[in-house]
Amino acid sequence: MQTLIAIIVIFGLIIAIHEWGHLYVAKKVGILCREFAIGFGPKLFTKKKNETVYTLRLLPLGGFVRMAGEDPELVKIKPGYEVGLTFHQDDTVKEIIVNNKAKHPDAKIVSVERADLEHQLFIEGYSDDEDGMTRYDVHPQADMIVDEEREQIAPWDRQFGSKKPWKKASAIFAGPVMNFVLAFILFVIFFTIQGxxxxxxxxxxxxxxxxxxxxxxxxxxxxxxxxxxxxxxxxxxxxxxxxxxxxxxxxxxxxxxxxxxxxxxxxxxxxxxxxxxxxxxxxxxxxHSFMDSVVQSVSQIQEVVVLIFEVLQLIFTGQFSLDYLAGPVGIYDYTGEVMEMGTLILFSWAGMLSVNIGLINLLPLPALDGGRLVFIGLEAIRRKPIDPNKEGVAHFIGFALLMLLVLMVTWNDLNRLFM
CATH class of the missing domain: 2.30.42.10 (PDZ domain)
Structure with missing residues (x-):
């Protein structure tokens, strides 16, 4: 049980700091971040603060920051739609209700003729209490309510795709960078206490x-x-x-x-x-000098990075084996061994895991942050974005192969431990 708690705390911290890096920089460059999630699958905890919904999910296998524009909008308001509108005091649209309009009796029912919720931010249509077609200006932070699920609209200037390549790259690069920052802090604590x-x-x-x-x-x-x-x-x-x-x-x-x-x-x-x-x-x-610990922490990160590259080099020399990798089962087993050495050693172990996750995420492979940086780099060279559908297919294939690798490594861990 202690090992399981240690794993949850360590990986929770590593994932949270990684995703926080994405979130912080994305917000700084003006991207609307819809959700900050730790884990995948069904939601266990949800809290909205400002524009972002913070969620804790059932499967602790990673996390994500859902930035506006990375995925197609679930609902687009088209001519012929009948929607309910509520308004701010300045008469700009506050809420756009799609379906279940009966649950919002104060909403104005409008039959849509034209709508633009990305650039000009308006809805034009007809309502029973007004003569002729009326134009309604939409507030840039208006909510779309679909089947009672509320989500803020994303004007084009708040979407990921609208930003210059360097701003996109900054938001993506920030996640792995924070893993190195976390590792540095953990190593400094470890070396300062242990000496x-x-x-x-x-x-x-x-x-x-x-x-x-x-x-x-x-x-x-x-x-x-x-x-x-x-x-x-x-x-x-x-x-x-x-x-x-x-x-x-x-x-x-x-x-x-x-x-x-x-x-x-x-x-x-x-x-x-x-x-x-x-x-x-x-x-x-x-x-126990703090400055000596700082220098030693930088040296420790360098050693871990070199070790990882030495393992990766084996792939190209034909000497690679799955025994060089550890999946969830292997990491669980190693964490148990580390705990037997003392709680303080967990700081060093967590630091090494954080460096691993940060560096692996920077590899130029689809589905990883490094793969996304490659596409952003190609966009900068071509001076136009890559087709989102093609990029999406590449990342999907990369994710599928990554999951296959995880399964293979996990099976190898189980064989090593129990067979």
């Missing part, structure tokens, strides 16, 4: 190679075998690979002088790797 090992001796084990050689607390390791040392992992990775070998360390002492020490590395059997590794008996000093 960052420094290439400096905090404790020296008695009778260890380091003590016998003359290294003392406060000595900072500058190089090993002539190779410069920048962080503690440079020390451990080198020493562990040199059991029973002679090694030379250049250290900087507390007074600023440098001194060279030579010692023979101890060999210690390590169960996890089933082999002997080298140790010299130094425990690293730990920094």
């Amino acid at each position: 960052i090992p420094q290439p400096e001796a905090a404790n020296i084990e008695a009778d260890s190679p380091a003590e016998e050689a003359g290294i003392v607390e406060g000595d900072r390791i500058v190089s090993i075998e002539g190779d410069p040392v920048e962080e503690w992992t440079d020390v451990t990775q080198t020493i562990q690979q040199m059991p029973e070998e002679e090694v030379t360390l250049l250290v900087e002492r507390a007074d600023g002088d440098t001194e060279s020490f030579t010692m023979v590395v101890d060999a210690v059997y390590e169960d996890m790797v089933d082999a002997e590794i080298g140790q010299i008996g130094i425990e690293a000093a730990v920094s």
